[in-house]
Amino acid sequence: MNNSLLKTYPYELAPLGYEFDALEPYIDARTVEVHHTKHHQNYVNNLNRIIEENPEYKNWTIQKFCQEERYIPGDIRDELLQNAGGVYNHELYFASMTPDAPGQPEGDLMDNMADYFGSYEEMKVEFKRLALWLFGSGYVHLAATPQSWLQIITQKNQEIAHQSFTPLVTLDVWEHAYYLKNENRRADYFEAWWNTINWKRAEKIYEEIYAKNKPFEFDF
Ligand code: MN3
Numbered sequence: 454m455n456n457s458l459l460k461t462y463p464y465e466l467a468p469l470g471y472e473f474d475a476l477e478p479y480i481d482a483r484t485v486e487v488h489h490t491k492h493h494q495n496y497v498n499n500l501n502r503i504i505e506e507n508p509e510y511k512n513w514t515i516q517k518f519c520q521e522e523r524y525i526p527g528d529i530r531d532e533l534l535q536n537a538g539g540v541y542n543h544e545l546y547f548a549s550m551t552p553d554a555p556g557q558p559e560g561d562l563m564d565n566m567a568d569y570f571g572s573y574e575e576m577k578v579e580f581k582r583l584a585l586w587l588f589g590s591g592y593v594h595l596a597a598t599p600q601s602w603l604q605i606i607t608q609k610n611q612e613i614a615h616q617s618f619t620p621l622v623t624l625d626v627w628e629h630a631y632y633l634k635n636e637n638r639r640a641d642y643f644e645a646w647w648n649t650i651n652w653k654r655a656e657k658i659y660e661e662i663y664a665k666n667k668p669f670e671f672d673f
Pocket of ligand 1: 488492543625627629
């Protein structure tokens with residue numbers, strides 16, 4: 454499910470999977486169009502350009518850029534990682550939304566929210582708190598650890614989520630994600646965006662992680 458991390462050059466703009474206006478009235482068509490065809494596309498173009506100028510990275514995955522960051526020369530490291538993050542994080546964000554949003558999760562993901570947050574409603578409160586707390590630009594994720602623990606995590610700018618977290622739901626809180634419609638009102642954007650979450654996708658990713666960690670399935 455998370456194979457965007459394993460992509461290599463040449464990078465392509467991942468298809469949206471829905472029309473620009475499909476998330477109306479929550480996320481407006483013009484914002485989705487500009488966000489996908491300009492912002493996301495720019496990260497794809499920049500990443501390809503940097504790799505064309507530095508062809509020794511042609512076979513590197515986005516995962517490898519993160520894991521072997523220290524081996525990348527300082528003069529291109531930041532630009533390379535920021536653009537790789539821009540490609541990967543936008544794929545997560547756009548895939549986290551759907552016109553057929555089920556409203557709330559089901560199954561193990563829903564059941565386990567009680568253990569980590571108290572309830573689904575309390576998870577939302579925590580997600581919103583961090584979305585409003587995050588200063589400047591970045592992302593907020595509902596993420597699972599390899600042990601299937603659930604946590605809300607934040608990242609600045611275009612950092613990539615640490616390898617030990619698998620994002621299930623990703624929110625882009627850069628102003629370009631909401632300014633045309635919501636201006637500076639990030640809380641309004643958050644509440645609107647909440648209605649678009651693709652919980653079916655989140656459940657599927659979580660089931661894959663959780664299935665490996667079910668109690669009473671140890672090898673004795
Ligand atoms: Mn963005």
